[in-house]
Ligand SMILES: Nc1nc2c(ncn2[C@@H]2O[C@H](COP(=O)(O)OP(=O)(O)OP(=O)(O)O)[C@@H](O)[C@H]2O)c(=O)[nH]1
């Protein structure tokens with residue numbers, strides 16, 4: 193039997209308002225960067241899942257839209273009234289007639305193989321909506337609907353019970369990374385214990401399971417390259433994701449020394465630094 197191809201809908205709240213319970217969880221990491229990294233790892237895992245044909249991100253946030261489009265997701269505008277369930281409904285409407293999976297954007301440890309197992313199991317009964325409760329058991333991380341069946345999302349406080357009351361059936365034996373949503377600093381530690389995706393790891397807490405540690409000072413190799421993760425043209429500064437997985441900020445002076453007029457997100461660059469490790473110049477990899 194040919195397996196169905198799923199459309200995964202991932203709403204992403206405006207980054208300055210999203211994940212408010214996590215605000216201040218990581219010293220020296222801007223809140224928006226943490227909220228974005230969680231969404232990037234969630235979307236990257238969904239895109240890497242072999243049963244997923246398309247990921248639709250519903251967002252009003254321009255930074256999130258740009259970064260998640262660069263990963264390969266398609267953007268759907270936030271409905272005017274805002275709100276999580278309306279965002280899911282608008283995304284699902286774009287996927288009418290297809291297998292739809294509603295996924296929250298706060299699953300930074302998600303493994304494509306665990307999402308694939310859940311989707312495979314959800315497709316076993318072609319008439320039914322299925323859901324996955326979050327790790328505490330009260331919320332929901334995934335809600336699925338077969339073609340022709342309305343998604344009818346009931347995300348929010350107590351959503352696992354609300355989904356069950358609406359006729360959706362819990363999926364059995366779901367892997368831990370699909371259930372591990374991150375709402376609080378303690379959740380982030382628990383997700384780190386499962387193994388975080390690359391974007392959240394790059395913030396400096398990958399591998400640490402006891403405490404949330406400050407990012408270590410970067411140690412650069414002789415010819416370190418990376419990609420542009422953020423860039424503010426007005427401030428002329430931003431952040432780079434280096435090839436060794438660390439994320440570093442670059443000051444306006446390093447951009448000014450580049451001779452470039454603009455940096456694009458995802459653009460490859462090479463860095464030059466002083467003896468103390470401060471970034472002094474960004475160049476294109478071909479320049480010396
Ligand atoms: N597009 C969109 N996404 C939303 C909205 N509200 C929540 N989300 C997303 O839904 C997911 C799960 O929601 P919550 O865990 O309640 O996240 P949150 O509202 O960002 O977090 P808190 O402020 O801590 O409650 C998150 O990944 C959010 O980005 C919304 O109004 N619009």
Ligand SMILES: C=C(OP(=O)(O)O)C(=O)O
Nearest residue numbers: 331332347348351373375
């Ligand atoms: C919106 C939800 O997320 P959380 O409970 O994690 O805030 C939900 O579980 O339905």
